[in-house]
Amino acid sequence: xxxxxxxxxxxxxxxxxxxxxxxxxxxxxxxxxxxxxxxxxxxxxxxxxxxxxxxxxxxxxxxxxxxxxxxxxxxxxxxxxxxxxxxxxxxxxxxxxxxxxxxxxxxxxxxxxxxxxxxxxxxxxxxxxxxxxxxxxxxxxxxxxxxxxxxxxxxxxxxxxxxxxxxxxxxxxxxxxxxxxxxxxxxxxxxxxxxxxx
Numbered sequence: 001x002x003x004x005x006x007x008x009x010x011x012x013x014x015x016x017x018x019x020x021x022x023x024x025x026x027x028x029x030x031x032x033x034x035x036x037x038x039x040x041x042x043x044x045x046x047x048x049x050x051x052x053x054x055x056x057x058x059x060x061x062x063x064x065x066x067x068x069x070x071x072x073x074x075x076x077x078x079x080x081x082x083x084x085x086x087x088x089x090x091x092x093x094x095x096x097x098x099x100x101x102x103x104x105x106x107x108x109x110x111x112x113x114x115x116x117x118x119x120x121x122x123x124x125x126x127x128x129x130x131x132x133x134x135x136x137x138x139x140x141x142x143x144x145x146x147x148x149x150x151x152x153x154x155x156x157x158x159x160x161x162x163x164x165x166x167x168x169x170x171x172x173x174x175x176x177x178x179x180x181x182x183x184x185x186x187x188x189x190x191x192x193x194x195x196x197x198x
Contacts, residue, residue: 018056020046022070025063029106034115036106037064064116065123071107072129075100080136090140091187094161098168098183105169112162134158160190 024045028036039060043053057063078100082093101108113120120126138154145153164186167173175182 017046017048017052021053021056021063022066026067026070026107029067029110030104031106033106034064034110037115039063061116061118064110065120065126067107068111068116068120068123069125069129071104071111072126072133074104075111076129076132076136079133090137090157091184091191093137093140094157094187094190095180095183097161098165101165101169102179108165108169157190161187 021042025037025042028038028042028045037060039053039057040050042063043050046053057066075097078096079093082096110116111120111126134154137158138150141150141153141157164183168175168179168183
């Protein structure tokens with residue numbers, strides 16, 4: 001969920017400048033995507049000078065990485081909170097994943113490197129959080145597949161969900177009157193091709 005910038009911005013004089021900068025950056029991100037991030041504009045909206053912002057973030061890449069870390073942490077929480085059953089069915093987790101991206105399309109694009117690929121790929125925390133998602137998916141699949149098959153199956157399902165996510169948030173597919181039902185149908189179909197038990 002996107003933070004409330006109206007309450008956060010303006011409280012920086014109480015030691016919350018870093019949080020205010022990130023909230024405004026996230027707002028900009030959702031307004032115009034990763035290309036809209038601009039350190040001077042972020043500082044202007046918060047009401048401080050650009051040099052003041054540099055005390056907390058040495059570059060725009062640093063802001064992008066902090067946003068990506070926050071995004072992956074939020075996504076991991078939602079993904080891990082989604083239920084799985086005893087057969088390892090992961091459609092609810094896939095639905096939670098896509099719901100996060102639909103609610104935060106700019107952030108989702110940034111998390112996967114749009115506009116800041118080098119910064120994202122070199123950051124240990126971002127890589128660790130991305131790996132956490134993959135491991136959660138793999139653990140679910142190990143309930144219905146031999147252990148040696150789970151890594152490939154996890155990559156297959158993540159690729160499918162990521163692709164569907166981008167098609168939806170980029171407006172490349174028409175989800176119809178009930179997007180959730182369409183998403184659930186696609187995820188169910190993807191899972192149908194996997195064995196139901198070991």
